[in-house]
Amino acid sequence: MPRLCSGDYLSGSFCLTEAGAGSDPASMRTRAERSGDGWCLNGTKQWITSAEFAGIYVVWAVTDPEAPKGKGISCFLIEAGSDGIQVGPAEQKMGQRGSATNEVHFDNVRVPGSALLGRLNDGYRIAVSELAGGRIGIGSLALGIGLAAMDYATRYTTERQQFGHPIADFQGLQWMIADRATELEAARLLLMSAADRKEKGQSFTREASMAKLFASEKANQACYTALQLLGGYGYMQEYPLERLTRDVRITTLYEGTSEVQRIVIAREILKEYRQA
Ligand SMILES: Cc1cc2nc3c(=O)[nH]c(=O)nc-3n(C[C@H](O)[C@H](O)[C@H](O)COP(=O)(O)OP(=O)(O)OC[C@H]3O[C@@H](n4cnc5c(N)ncnc54)[C@H](O)[C@@H]3O)c2cc1C
CATH class of the missing domain: 2.40.110.10 (Butyryl-CoA Dehydrogenase, subunit A, domain 2)
Structure with missing residues (x-):
């Protein structure tokens, strides 16, 4: 160390x-x-x-x-x-x-x-418990990329003019901004809740998987939306959305895929019901 x-x-x-x-x-x-x-x-x-x-x-x-x-x-x-x-x-x-x-x-x-x-022979338990902590980290990484993407794109909508208006005036785009902002805020709260439980020494396996699943899926959606808000400019390497959209993609894959997070969440929930 x-x-x-x-x-x-x-x-x-x-x-x-x-x-x-x-x-x-x-x-x-x-x-x-x-x-x-x-x-x-x-x-x-x-x-x-x-x-x-x-x-x-x-x-x-x-x-x-x-x-x-x-x-x-x-x-x-x-x-x-x-x-x-x-x-x-x-x-x-x-x-x-x-x-x-x-x-x-x-x-x-x-x-x-x-x-x-x-x-000796206790290594798998160590791996699984370390992965649970890492999931809060990867969820946070995803959230950061999603927020950066939406921050850039939202500012862009106030500057880009089409049909004689900033495109931020169009309600269709406002709803996209509102939905992504709400999802990213929910992701932040899930991550903070999992991190809080970990810091207090409480069980956090289920919460970390929920936070990682939600944050990584919603951050991917946020990057996809942000790129859409930039139109063709979003597809150009000159603008940051092209990179953010490639970078965020991994977050639903490593530290356990989204499918694996669902397996963990369901297992943790069913454990309580089966014990009862
Ligand atoms: C850039 C990068 C960095 C990485 N860094 C590290 C590292 O530092 N250390 C390390 O040890 N590993 C690392 N990994 C590995 C990573 O954790 C694995 O890629 C990940 O766990 C998924 O395994 P896999 O790629 O073999 O997919 P697979 O396990 O082959 O899965 C393929 C597909 O099947 C699905 N699937 C598999 N089993 C089930 C099931 N039971 N039910 C439903 N769906 C299922 C998966 O969700 C996925 O969609 C890294 C991977 C990448 C790409």
Whole structure:
């Protein structure tokens, strides 16, 4: 932590996803096997944010292949530059090109026993709880992009003249502005509520998924609307909507897709009813 906070490590990376294990990370194939007092890791993680800049990786690997699904996975802290780690070139993405996304390959990477983070075979629980917190972050990222898009577009409608009027005078556009503003405000409140519960140490899994689902879907809609408000100018790279619309697209996909958020929300709700 001190080396991350001081900037000595430019970033850390969260290495969970694999080519065959996305929404279902418990089906991962990366293995960690005992090697003397430590562990030896083999496998490949895919689409890892900031991997080429990371000083340290948090890596999930199967430590007990015989255990029931999700019960034999452990979490390791591994320093970049360790022998056997190879980081692939940055992926060519639709958006968020300011952030690198790489494959990370582990080929007989030997780490000491102290590299185990938390308890043995308890790694999946750590991943799931960390993802819940991350969802508040990704929802907030989405909200920021949606607000920026609507802010730009709304100002534009007061300046752009057609039919002898600023286009903001047309009620059809006013309703688009009103609907998106209302949805983004609701997204903000859901995010604040989830963050408040987390800060108070209360359960927040359901609330974080609701906030991420709603904020990311509504922010995508906001960017789409904002681009529409700019007409053809919105489609031009000279204006910011083209980039914002590409950047926001990922927010319904990573840190769990919208479908996965619905699975989590329904599971959390039904748990209460089934217990009652
Ligand atoms: C730019 C980028 C950065 C990323 N950064 C990281 C990172 O730093 N670390 C990391 O570990 N991962 C990272 N990921 C991976 C990301 O979390 C996964 O892409 C995401 O979890 C979805 O997995 P998938 O892409 O394999 O889709 P899949 O799981 O193959 O899903 C395909 C489609 O099927 C749907 N689906 C799947 N299962 C169900 C179901 N049971 N019910 C209904 N629908 C379902 C999904 O919602 C989706 O629409 C990143 C991905 C991208 C694109």
